Structure formats: structure tokens, C-alpha cells
Amino acid sequence: MDDSLIDDDDLSLSRKSRLPGAGFFYPDSLDEEYADRRAREAIEGAETVVVADGDADGLGCVALLREVYDAALDVAPFEESLAARTDPTLTDDEDEDEEDREESPVGLVTASPHSLDAALERVAAYVDPGVDVYVCDLCPDDAAVIEVVEQVVARAETVRWFDHHQWDDEIATAVREAGVDLVVGESDEECTADVALRSLDYDFPDHLVDLAAVTRDHDLWIKEDPRSDDLADYSHWASAEEYVTVVGQYGPALPDPVVDYLDHRRVEKENLIEAAIDRADLKSVGPWTVGVTYGRCSQNEVAEALRERGADAAVIVKPAGSASIRGSEGFERAHEVAGLVNGGGHPRAAGCKPDIYDDMLDYAHHWTTEGATTKQVILAAFERVASEAE
Template structure:
């Protein structure tokens, strides 16, 4: 394939908003090979390993653990890279994780709920015996994770797991029975950085206490602190190592090079948000108004705009085939919708990827129809909730 066909810099905004990023077109085998190599580099020889979600909440936990182990990386190379990225001739890419840079004695492996078992298997395979392991902001989909956790317990000196998602009671009991110190906070009161902050036996400095508060403001949709959007955007656009290093040093008071970088990236971000909002439609499903749209965009801001237009819930279908579901005071069942279509999450924020893509022709239809099939599958899940409400009312 010609590289120019998937080069974001060569696409118009309209086309860019309808197509997935270049990484989508790389085979999973290459992604697996790269992920395995990066994980091995981070894990081998490490005193401790953090397996975390790659968003601001998961990475904030990694910053706490590195502070506790006095294992933060030197910030100067990251600040130099940031300055270079906002130069007039620079592109919008994130920091290059392939650069020669020191490794922290606290290794970091990012994962999603779907790749969690792979990440834990890599830790069990590559970690030195007696390693300390921390799993942060990740909730297993089912009990298939338990055998891997048992292998990890045999390898590690300790395994601590901090989260705030909706756990299945049986899965949580099995993970604890395997020997994990699992702490799950209330999903509508704490973010995972809060959980880690109160669970780790360490007197954290004020800037990291503030990091937990501002991360919570974003992760729980409180939206009272403008710095929380900065953290969320920065975690999305920067490499995991850069984000952990910078917030570990500064907390939520991000330095000028980061602020300049965010301003630089937000010009296009706002354009993509506007494109997604413009193509949205409102659907009546039972007692709820559901705003549905499609596009590569920042789902949280799009959802907020749709709520302002009267939506109780928002569905943002992405070109890669996944979807974000966001709720409001009028709809707090996002995790129930996502749970029906290969996903999960919180009452007011969830994600999913319906299992409806058999080949590239299905994806071609997905892009050309602006996610029609995915929209219909998710709206049907909303419809099923109305049937449950009616059945409950008849009892």
C-alpha cells in the first residue's frame, strides 16, 4: 500500500474525520510484535512494573508509583522534544518512544481491557522473580484473567490492583483469592488515581495530591477544573512515558512547553469536533433522546455539545469501528448498553466495539456509510433497555 494513502498530513479535514489513523492499517501481527518488544524492554530487570490504562487516570497512577520508588525519568529530553514539535515545520506526532532514553526501574506497560491478559502474561514471562506489580485503572471482562493472575502471583513479590470500574463480584473474589491486593473505589466518587493515592503507603507531595483531584474532575465528568481537559488531551497526544514523567514532576500545573503543544494540537481538534457535531442526529428511544454521530474526534467534547442540544445520551461511532457512549443525569446506564455490544465501562461513560466486522469490505461500508451498521446495533441495545424498563414496570 502506498504510504500516502494513509498519511494523515495529506488528508483534508473532511476525509481525515471519516477515516481511522494510520495505525489502523498495520496488521495485528506487527502491533503484537511491537507491543511485545516494548513490554520486554520495560519489564526485564525492573524493580517494579505498572500495568495501566493509557489514559490520564491510568498513567497518573504510574506517576504515583514512580514517585514512591524514586524512579522518575529525567524530564529534560521530553521538554526538548515538546519544543521541537511545536516548531513551524513540525508535524503533530507524539514523542518518539524509540529514541534512546534511560529506562526507569519502574517499568510501564500500557493496556486496555481487551489487551489486559496479554500485558499480564508478558509481565509473568519477562519480569525478574520477586518483582512488585501494580495494575491500575483496568477491569477484566471476565474470569479468563484468573489463571494469568495466578501465574503472576507465583512470579511476583506482591501484586496490587487499583481500579474504580464496575467489577463482576465473582471475578473480583477470584482475583483476591489468587493473592492480589485488589482495591476498587466507587466509580461515581473516585478515579483510580484517588484509589492509588489512598492505598499506597507513601506520603505523596502536594502536586501529586492535586493530580488526583484534577484527574478525578475529568474522569468523573465533574468538569469544574479547566486543567482536567489539559490532562486528558495531553495523555491522549503524548507518549505514555512523556506524560508520566511530566505530571510526575509538575502535577496538573503543566509547564509552558506542554501548554504550547496543547494549543498547537487543539486547532485541528476543534475542527474535528465541529465536523462530528454537524453530522449528528437525534434519535428518540423510549424515554430518552440519543444523539448519534460518527467521526474521528474527541468524544467527550462532542458528547457535551450533544447534551447541550438536548441529548440524554450520546453515541460517537469511530472510524476504527469502536464507539463511545456518554450519559447524563437523565441517563446513567451507559455500561449496560456497552455490555450488550462487546464493551463496558461506567454508568455515564462506556465504550464498545460491536463484533460485526468480518473483512475489509465491512470496514469500507463502515467508512462510506458513516458507521451505519454500528449505529443501528447500539441503538438496538438502547431499545432493549426500554423493554427491560417496561417489564420492571409490569411487575
């Protein structure tokens, strides 16, 4: 395939909004090979290993743990790289920087709920005996994870798990019986960074206490602190190591190179948000008004705009086939809807990817119809939840 066909820089905003990013078109086998190599590099020889969700909450926990173990990386190279990304007179090879940069003795492996088993299998395979292992901001999809958890426990000195999602009671019990110190906070009161902060026996500096509070404002969608949008955007656009290092040094008071970088990226971000809002429709489902749209965009801002139009819930279908479901005070059942379409999450914030894509023709239909089938499947799930509510 000609690289220019999937190069974002060569696409108009309209087309970029309708198509997934370049990474979507890479075979899973290549992604797995790369993920395995990077995980092995992070795990082997590490004094402590953290498996964490790659969002602001999971990575915030890593920043806390590196503070506890005095294992933060030098922030200067990351700041230099940031400056180069916004100054056309400078050169930045971010991929090369990531390859050459020093490794922290607290190794980081990022994962999602769907890739949690694979991440833990890599830990079990590569971790040195007697190492402390942490899992942060991840909730297993099913009980199949227990076997690999037992393998990790058998090699590690201790295994501690911090989370705030809604756990199945039987899975939580099985994880604890396997020998894991599992702490699950209230999903509507704490983010996982809060859980880690109160669970770790350490006197954290003020900037990291503040980091947990602002992360909570973003992750629970409280939206009272304007800095939470900065953390959300930065965690999405930066590499995991960069984000952990910078917020570990500065907390939510991000330095000027980060602020300049965010301003630079937000020009396109706002345009993609507007494109998704312009495509939105409002649907009546049972007692609720559901805003439905499609596009590569920042879902929280789109959902907020749809609420302002009168939506109780918002569905943002992505070009890659997944969807974000956002609720409100009038709709706190997003996780129930997502659970019916191969997903899960929180009462006001959930995600899913309906199992409806059999081949690339299905994806081609998805892109050219702006997610028509996915929208239908998710709206049908809303109908089922509405029927049960009655």
C-alpha cells in the same frame, strides 16, 4: 500500500474525520510484535512493574508509583521534544527519542481491558522473580484472566491492583484468592488515581495530590476544573512515558512547552469536533433522546454539545469501528448499553466495539456510510435497555 494513502498530513479535514488513523491499517501481528518488544524492554530488569490503562487515570497512577519508588525520569528531554513539535525551525524525531531514552526502574506496560490478558502474560514471562507488580485502572472482561494472574503472583513478591470500575463479584473474589491485594473504589466517586493515592503508604507532595483530584474531574466527567481537559488531551496525544514524566514533575499545572503543544494540536481538534457535531442526529429511544454521530473526534466535547441540543445520551461512532457512549443526569445506563454490544464502562461513560466487522469490505461500508450499521446495532441496544427499564 502507498504510505501517502494513510498519511494524515495528506488528508483533507473532511476525509481525516471519516477515516481511522494510520495505525489502524497496520496488521495486528506487527502491533503484537512491537508491543511484545516494548513490554520486554520495560519489564526485564525492572525493580517494579506497572500494568496500567494508557489514559490519564491509569498513567496518573504510574506517576504516583514512580514517586513512591523514587523512579521518575528526567523531564528535560521530553520538554525539548515538545518544543520541537511546535517550532518548525527545530527537528523532533519522537520515535527515535523513545527508542534511545533511559528506562525507569518502575517499568510501565500499557494495556486496555481487551489486551489485559496479553499484558499480564508478558509480565509473567519477563518479570524477574521477587519484583512488586501493580495493575492500575483495568477491570477484567471475564474470569479467563485468573490463570495468568496466578502466574504473575507466583513470580512476584507482591501484586497490588487498584481500580474503580464495576467488577463482577466472582471475578473480584477469584483475583483476591489468587493472592492479589485488590482495592476497588466507588466508580461514581473515585478515579483510580484516588484509589492509589489513599492505598499507598506514602506522603505525596501537593502537586500529585492535586493531580489525582484533577484526574478525577476528568475521568468521572465532573468538568468543574478546566485543567482536566488539558490532562485528557495531553494523555491522548503524548506518549505514555512523556505524560507520566511530565505530570509526575508538575502535576496538573502543565509547563509552557506542554501548553504550547496543546494549543497547536487543538486547532485541528476543534475542527474535527465541529465536523462530528454537524453530522449528528437526535433519536427518540424509549424515554430518552439519544444523539448519534460519526467521526474521528474528541468524544467528550461532542457529547457535551449534543447534551446542549437536548440529548440525554450521546453515541459517537469512530471510524475504527468502536463507539463511545456518554450519559447525563437523565441517563445513567451507558454501561448497560455498552454491555450488550461487546463493551462496558461506567453509568455515564462507556465504550464498545460491536462484533460486526468480518472483512475490509465491512469496514469500507462503515466508512462510506458513516457507521450506519454500528449506529443501528447500538440504538437497538438502547431499545433493549429501555424495554428492561419499563
